[in-house]
Amino acid sequence: MVNQEDPRVLRTRELIRTAFRDLLQRKGFDAITIKDIAQEATINRATFYAHFEDKYALLDEVTEQAFHERIPExxxxxxxxxxxxxxxxxxxxxxxxxxxxxxxxxxxNPMAKLVDDKIKKLLQQTIENIFLRGEDRYRADVHHIKMMAAMTGSAIYGAAHYWLNAGEKSGTGVLTDIARPYVMNGLGREIFRR
Structure with a gap:
């Protein structure tokens, strides 16, 4: 078992993540092998497997880490x-x-689905945490809050994803002007009341 707090372990994991991100830019997910990641990170395959089950587990961690790094304080x-x-x-x-x-x-498509699902889940968890800290937490049960967070996260993700796929060049100001009122109107205070 690897000690996750050991500085050497942390450095090795960062080497692996960095190598993976670099390879993603050059080769694409499907073409990347564990051997490629190990060579790029200057480690051996056994070391890779001591840290990650496979490249999908690595993708999951890289996706989550990047998401958390972007969330404004x-x-x-x-x-x-x-x-x-x-x-x-x-x-x-x-x-x-x-x-x-x-x-x-x-x-x-499999990679895109994995990343999309992970982003949706992380967005939902972020929104759920805000709802649970809010003043309305006593008016709704946890399942209700989870459902509201799922719907809110889906609306935000759906709008952002559509904006990208539609090739909109108007900028995020127009995106937020369209999506924010829709999301906020759907979250009217009466929704939390029973």
């Missing part, structure tokens, strides 16, 4: 889901999707 600490928080999440989600699809050469 104001969103992380939000006590309420406001217009400003909603706008920040829309912009962050859009930029995250742009980076993954354009920079990382998502060249396979």
């Amino acid at each position: 104001q969103v992380v600490n939000a006590q309420e889901f406001t217009d400003d928080i909603c706008e920040q999440l829309i912009i962050m989600t859009h930029q995250y999707i742009v980076d993954f699809y354009r920079i990382c050469r998502i060249d396979s």
Whole structure:
């Protein structure tokens, strides 16, 4: 068992993640092998497998790490889901999707689905945490809050993903002007009341 707190382990994991990100830009996910990652990270295959089950587990971790690095501190600490928080999440989600699809050469449907599902899940968890910290948490049960977070996350993700695929060049200001009112109107305060 690898000690996850050992500085050598942390350095090795970072080498692996960096190598993987670099390879994603050059080769695309389907073409990358564990041997490629190990060579790029200057480790052996056994070391890779000591840290990750396979390249899918590595993709999952890289996706999550990149998502958490992008969340603005104001969103992380939000006590309420406001217009400003909603706008920040829309912009962050859009930029995250742009980076993954354009920079990382998502060249396979299975990879795209894995990344999309992971982003949706992380977005939902972020929104759920804000809802649970908010003043309305006593008016709704946890399942209700989880459902609202899922719907809100899906709306934000769907709008950001559509904007990318439609090739919109108008910028995220137009995207937020369209999506934010839709999301916020759907979250009217009466939704949390029973």
